[in-house]
Amino acid sequence: MKNIKFNEMNISNEIKRAIEEKGYEEATSIQTRTIEPILNGLDLLGLAQTGTGKTAAFAIPIIERVDKEDYSIQTIILCPTRELVLQTCEEIATLIKYKEGIRIAAIYGGQQIEKQIFLLKKKPQIIVGTPGRIMDHLRRRTIRLNNIKTIVLDEADEMLNMGFREDLDVILKDANVDRQTILFSATMSKDIKSIAKTYQNNPVFIEVEHKAINMPKIKQYYIEINESKKIELLDRIVSSLDTKLGLVFCNTKKRVDDLTTALQLRGYSVLALHGALRQSARDSVLKKFRTNKLQLLVATDVAARGIDVNDIEVVFNYDVPIDNEYYIHRIGRTGRAGKEGISITFITSREYGRLKHIEKYTNTKIEKFVIPSVDHVISTKINKLLSGALSSNISEYTKYVEDFLEQNDDITISDIAYYLIDTQMGNINKEEIDTINSNDVRMFINFGKMDKINKSKLENIIIENASITKKDITNIELFDKFSFFNIPLELSEEVLKNLNNAVYNNRKIALEISTGRPSKKTYQNKNNDRSFGSRRNRTHKDNDKRKKLPKIDIKNNVDMI
Structure with missing residues (x-):
């Protein structure tokens, strides 16, 4: 459908x-x-x-x-x-x-x-x-x-x-x-x-069926980064990879427009593609992208359909896609025609669970991307600039350079090269970009107080079934029927593998990553949910009659916690 x-x-x-x-x-x-x-x-x-x-x-x-x-x-x-x-x-x-x-x-x-x-x-x-x-x-x-x-x-x-x-x-x-x-x-x-x-x-x-993807030519990465650092990170990676043709995905039209403007201010040849564009404008943008007149294209998922370009080197998920299927469509824009491609997904701390769902949905391991250093970015830009000079026909300017050097004995050809490089480099942010400070993952386990579990027992269950120490387990919260705890991100895969389907008190352990990352504040009230006495046994009768609810417009306040 x-x-x-x-x-x-x-x-x-x-x-x-x-x-x-x-x-x-x-x-x-x-x-x-x-x-x-x-x-x-x-x-x-x-x-x-x-x-x-x-x-x-x-x-x-x-x-x-x-x-x-x-x-x-x-x-x-x-x-x-x-x-x-x-x-x-x-x-x-x-x-x-x-x-x-x-x-x-x-x-x-x-x-x-x-x-x-x-x-x-x-x-x-x-x-x-x-x-x-x-x-x-x-x-x-x-x-x-x-x-x-x-x-x-x-x-x-x-x-x-x-x-x-x-x-x-x-x-x-x-x-x-x-x-x-x-x-x-x-x-x-x-x-x-x-x-x-x-x-x-x-x-x-x-x-809704999901399909495992088979895209061996695409190297899939993620970076966990604060929202405020995303634009600087994108700029740095594009420069480091010396990206000639890249596609950047955002979830909304406003995000596309805002990011496009920010990239243009940084000197990139970039345009936006989303549903608000007229067909003539859309055709013009796509033509420029196909003919390599743009370095980057920023697009929404729907607008990007129909893009058939074989030379896209890297796909950036600036926003985590709202639909797992969109992830497949996005990264499939690179790695075409037998060429290798790269996809990089930016996630915030709260979106780590979404990343795990995408991995499960696609049956794919998404590796962590190493953020390039400032030195690497500068080195890449200088090499690109010097390579361009070597491949250009500069003989017609030789006389002018030689005359200048004769008139200025204290200046060398190296001085000229350094000056020209400096003028071409533009403004580079010399600060290193840090990833999210918290490297913990919030875990859910299907055991709680009603299983006669306390914090010490829960720690022992985890330690006995996984190769971690007590100090790796933090922020334990016990509820009646389940519990939460934190472990370091790098240990999560091993803990999930070893604990899932292990048995405690003749009951299988179910462990998974919580959909939300841990916050600094824990629950203030630990009085959790208990069932109460039985009620009359009343099941849902077979009844095809459904009441249509009237839609009456009256003014009232929207109330939400």
């Missing part, structure tokens, strides 16, 4: 305006196939990896279905971790920017429950939360599910791995039986099938 543009979708102008401001033009595969059935009130089972754009895939139709005149909770979105809860809320907040009267709240463990009770009194229609904390509110009767119209289980397989099956059963049984149930998972396990069979009504099944 061909991906469609957002402006062609049957969604409100307010949503289209918000999406346009984010700079996105075309829906991803999961968004193209998911938005319409959810808009129509159908249950949906989506098999999709992280990084496919699935949050917007369910958020857009859910927002459109909200009855702004109804102040009860209409949608609950369940996520496995605090990080994903906050990311989902942030995504929804940007989408409802021009939708007045819609309120959302984030409900997760580790935050004072009194603050969440206060926010719930403001009557949010959409709640995003972790299963355990939702259960806590159900026990306190601060959340009721009798009027729920939609429940979303995002990354359901992760919630099961973290031991939330009983909580999910209670929540789904307790909710309004005439609701819409949407489930997303990266894998199709027996438990996922069981949940779908028990709680969904003839769900639409959508699977």
Whole structure:
């Protein structure tokens, strides 16, 4: 199925305006196939990896279905971790920017429950939360599910791995039986099938397949760098590699324009390519790029489609692509016609988890790139300048140089060369560029307090199964059913390999890199999520009748944690 543009979708102008401001033009595969059935009130089972754009895939139709005149909770979105809860809320907040009267709240463990009770009194229609904390509110009767119209289980397989099956059963049984149930998972396990069979009504099944890439001619690298240092880093690498033809990808039109302007101010021959350009301007830009009249082209993913140039030496992912499939399309622009190519992805500290998802999706190891030193950049520029002089026909100027030297005995030919080199070098930032100071990775493990684990025991489990020392394990946080800890980045691959599927107390260990990198502040409240007593057994009835929610425009405040 061909991906469609957002402006062609049957969604409100307010949503289209918000999406346009984010700079996105075309829906991803999961968004193209998911938005319409959810808009129509159908249950949906989506098999999709992280990084496919699935949050917007369910958020857009859910927002459109909200009855702004109804102040009860209409949608609950369940996520496995605090990080994903906050990311989902942030995504929804940007989408409802021009939708007045819609309120959302984030409900997760580790935050004072009194603050969440206060926010719930403001009557949010959409709640995003972790299963355990939702259960806590159900026990306190601060959340009721009798009027729920939609429940979303995002990354359901992760919630099961973290031991939330009983909580999910209670929540789904307790909710309004005439609701819409949407489930997303990266894998199709027996438990996922069981949940779908028990709680969904003839769900639409959508699977986004991913392909392992076979691009041996492309050397794939990443650099972890602060956002503020990206432009300086790009400048340095382009100079160091002596790039003659490079392609730079950004996620939005605004980012493309801003970066293009910054590179032009640094003296590069560079133009922008995105969906806002008229066809004549687009054709002109592409012609210049194909004929090597540009050194760099900065583009969005959609605009870059159709670029067929065999001489692109390097592809820069200035922004991490929003869709894993985009990564494949991007780097495939280099290494063509039997030539070797390089791809370099810039990531910030919070995007390390995204990089790991891309590696898993493409079944490819992306190596760390060594940032070139100032000396290397200067040496490359001087060699290029001198090589150009040797290949040029300068005999017609010999007489003038000789006359000048005769008139100035204290000046040598070397002095002239040094001066000319200095004038041609331009301004070079002599400061070295540092990568992110923190080299730690945040890890998630499926053991917690309910497994009678304390910090010392958790350290012993890790040390006994991986070749690391106690001092390598930091910032341990224990919750009832899972825990987090930090380890050095260079040890992460070995720890993942050795600990995953190891056994403790007759139970397999599940270890993975947390989607968010560790922050300096830890949770202030460690009272995490516990399930409560059984509720009446109420499963989802087979019922094809779906209620259409009226769209009534009233003014109200958007409320978000």
